[in-house]
Amino acid sequence: MQPAGRRTVVDLALQPGAIRADEAMARSRALAKLKLSDIAFRHVTRGAAVFVLLLLGGVIISLIIGATPALSKFGLGFLVSERWNPVTENFGALAPIYGTLVTSLIAMVIAVPIGLFIAMFLTELCPMWLRRPIGIAIELLAGIPSIIYGIWGLFVFAPFLQSTLQPFLIATFGEVPVLSTLFAGPPYGIGMLTAGLILAIMVLPFVTSISRDVFEAVPPVLKEAAYGLGCTTWEVVRYVVLPYTRVGVIGGVMLGLGRALGETMAVTFVIGNAHKVSASLIAPGTTISATIANEFTEAVGDIYTSSLIALGLILFVITFIVLALARYLLLRIERRIG
Amino acid sequence: MNPLYASRRRRNVITMGLSFGATIFGLGWLVLILGTLLWEGFSGLSPRVFIEMTPPPGSAGGLLNAILGSLVLTGLAVLFGTPIGILAGTYMAEYGRHAKLSSVVRFVNDILLSAPSIVVGLFIYEVMVYPMGHFSGWAGAVALAVIVVPVVVRTTEDMLTLVPDSLREAAASIGLPRSLMIMRIAYRAAKAGMVTGVLLAVARISGETAPLLFTALNNQFWSTNLNAPMASLPVVIFQFALSPYKDWQALAWTGALIITFAVLALSISARALSSTRKQS
Numbered sequence: 001m002q003p004a005g006r007r008t009v010v011d012l013a014l015q016p017g018a019i020r021a022d023e024a025m026a027r028s029r030a031l032a033k034l035k036l037s038d039i040a041f042r043h044v045t046r047g048a049a050v051f052v053l054l055l056l057g058g059v060i061i062s063l064i065i066g067a068t069p070a071l072s073k074f075g076l077g078f079l080v081s082e083r084w085n086p087v088t089e090n091f092g093a094l095a096p097i098y099g100t101l102v103t104s105l106i107a108m109v110i111a112v113p114i115g116l117f118i119a120m121f122l123t124e125l126c127p128m129w130l131r132r133p134i135g136i137a138i139e140l141l142a143g144i145p146s147i148i149y150g151i152w153g154l155f156v157f158a159p160f161l162q163s164t165l166q167p168f169l170i171a172t173f174g175e176v177p178v179l180s181t182l183f184a185g186p187p188y189g190i191g192m193l194t195a196g197l198i199l200a201i202m203v204l205p206f207v208t209s210i211s212r213d214v215f216e217a218v219p220p221v222l223k224e225a226a227y228g229l230g231c232t233t234w235e236v237v238r239y240v241v242l243p244y245t246r247v248g249v250i251g252g253v254m255l256g257l258g259r260a261l262g263e264t265m266a267v268t269f270v271i272g273n274a275h276k277v278s279a280s281l282i283a284p285g286t287t288i289s290a291t292i293a294n295e296f297t298e299a300v301g302d303i304y305t306s307s308l309i310a311l312g313l314i315l316f317v318i319t320f321i322v323l324a325l326a327r328y329l330l331l332r333i334e335r336r337i338g
Numbered sequence: 339m340n341p342l343y344a345s346r347r348r349r350n351v352i353t354m355g356l357s358f359g360a361t362i363f364g365l366g367w368l369v370l371i372l373g374t375l376l377w378e379g380f381s382g383l384s385p386r387v388f389i390e391m392t393p394p395p396g397s398a399g400g401l402l403n404a405i406l407g408s409l410v411l412t413g414l415a416v417l418f419g420t421p422i423g424i425l426a427g428t429y430m431a432e433y434g435r436h437a438k439l440s441s442v443v444r445f446v447n448d449i450l451l452s453a454p455s456i457v458v459g460l461f462i463y464e465v466m467v468y469p470m471g472h473f474s475g476w477a478g479a480v481a482l483a484v485i486v487v488p489v490v491v492r493t494t495e496d497m498l499t500l501v502p503d504s505l506r507e508a509a510a511s512i513g514l515p516r517s518l519m520i521m522r523i524a525y526r527a528a529k530a531g532m533v534t535g536v537l538l539a540v541a542r543i544s545g546e547t548a549p550l551l552f553t554a555l556n557n558q559f560w561s562t563n564l565n566a567p568m569a570s571l572p573v574v575i576f577q578f579a580l581s582p583y584k585d586w587q588a589l590a591w592t593g594a595l596i597i598t599f600a601v602l603a604l605s606i607s608a609r610a611l612s613s614t615r616k617q618s
Binding site: 034037046049051052059117120134138145148150201255261263308312320324 | 347364421426430442445458461491520575606
């Protein structure tokens with residue numbers, strides 16, 4: 001009664017009538033083996049799930065251990081000090097933190113409205129047959145490796161900004177009281193503004209695709225009711241779609257922000273790597289990730305290395321908070337839709 | 339015409355124009371970047387790129403050792419990361435769908451999915467490079483594997499959740515043990531989606547530079563020794579692009595062209611493979 005198959009298996013089905021003793025033994029052995037492998041598989045998958053937790057735990061613990069020498073030497077002053085002197089081994093994280101926040105802020109200020117407008121185009125205006133191709137094309141922007149943005153930013157975008165946008169900004173706002181400090185200094189091409197603009201292009205697909213997904217989840221009845229009242233498309237989006245999807249959109253924005261904060265290679269190319277806090281957006285600066293990428297392999301001495309790892313820890317804590325908040329908000333809207 | 343109505347219409351036309359403009363703007367960047375890559379990189383694309391080593395400054399050469407390094411590191415990372423990812427995703431979708439552990443793992447996995455990749459590099463430096471005392475190909479592969487795991491976990495869980503429960507019940511009703519049901523029925527039903535996940539993971543890591551900078555480092559020469567520093571395409575591009583030498587910069591553009599189109603081809607085929615929409 002052996003079924004044809006790749007492997008010979010013990011026939012586990014109970015036969016009518018009496019069975020021989022050796023058959024019964026084989027049957028119970030086979031069943032025991034199945035039971036054992038079943039339990040083993042269950043525990044292996046559970047172990048893999050726990051391993052994912054351990055990964056995150058490992059990242060946090062190793063960063064804390066690595067950062068301890070620097071943090072115990074500089075204390076909380078590490079966070080607010082602008083010094084960065086490898087020769088005297090005196091380090092502070094203020095300039096990288098400042099640069100990270102400013103570049104990400106520039107990126108979000110540009111990417112969020114544009115991303116929302118694209119999402120609006122894709123859900124309200126675009127003809128059906130074009131929606132998928134355009135959506136995929138925008139998402140391909142997210143697929144381009146970040147180093148490509150870096151090399152493109154350095155060789156194409158920065159020279160372009162240096163000869164067009166930056167002189168224009170300096171000339172236009174040079175006399176305006178507050179804005180003149182924002183756009184002070186010579187147009188280097190590279191700097192925080194350039195990095196922010198590149199980041200904007202990189203987070204655009206994240207903001208767009210999540211906004212589009214939550215826009216599509218708005219019940220058609222709501223939109224149709226508003227259209228029935230005579231609302232224009234803009235009014236439907238502004239007063240029906242956006243309020244309904246607010247939480248999800250904010251979640252998408254936070255997810256994009258998480259990306260912008262941690263982005264390394266694209267920024268490293270165009271930031272200029274200058275350890276100072278300057279009010280001017282077109283001045284070179286540095287970010288946490290760019291500092292680590294630029295200096296880690298050249299860092300000599302425990303305090304230098306440890307300071308860079310401490311920077312990594314700060315970056316991780318910031319992005320962790322932002323991403324956790326994003327996930328929480330997106331989960332809330334998923335529950336409401338689902 | 340009623341002035342209020344006119345102003346509402348005007349506002350609508352303006353915002354619709356803006357949304358159309360924003361879409362053109364977004365697509366414009368894609369065209370611009372890909373166009374520059376083709377323009378700058380295509381002229382350097384010759385058989386030499388694939389059969390010669392990275393040159394010293396001032397002489398001609400190719401990218402063979404970098405391409406090989408990238409393939410080895412990516413292959414090993416997928417080899418390490420995929421089983422763990424699939425098993426963890428299996429637990430979350432099959433055994434602990436409503437368990438506390440699953441929701442915690444799901445949250446942690448989402449954090450890992452978007453965590454800065456340079457932090458992963460620091461982590462592997464701390465646990466592998468520093469104790470071993472030298473940079474190595476193994477460390478680079480493990481760093482990339484850490485990035486593979488969350489991608490595969492996510493897609494595996496999503497795809498297994500889509501498998502209808504009636505299939506599982508049918509399998510259980512003929513007495514199939516749960517593990518066999520998962521391996522013979524659920525995996526088979528979710529195969530396309532899970533392969534998509536692995537392809538997306540490959541696309542993601544093959545362009546990663548930051549985690550390799552201080553794990554695998556770089557290597558000017560042909561090397562298959564995983565205990566030694568290993569070249570990879572993204573790191574070579576990074577080094578060559580920031581150098582002052584024209585030939586190195588030209589090679590960097592060619593490498594950029596190769597890597598971008600490889601990655602885009604991967605992500606397009608991943609999309610083609612799964613008809614379901616990509617999860618964020």
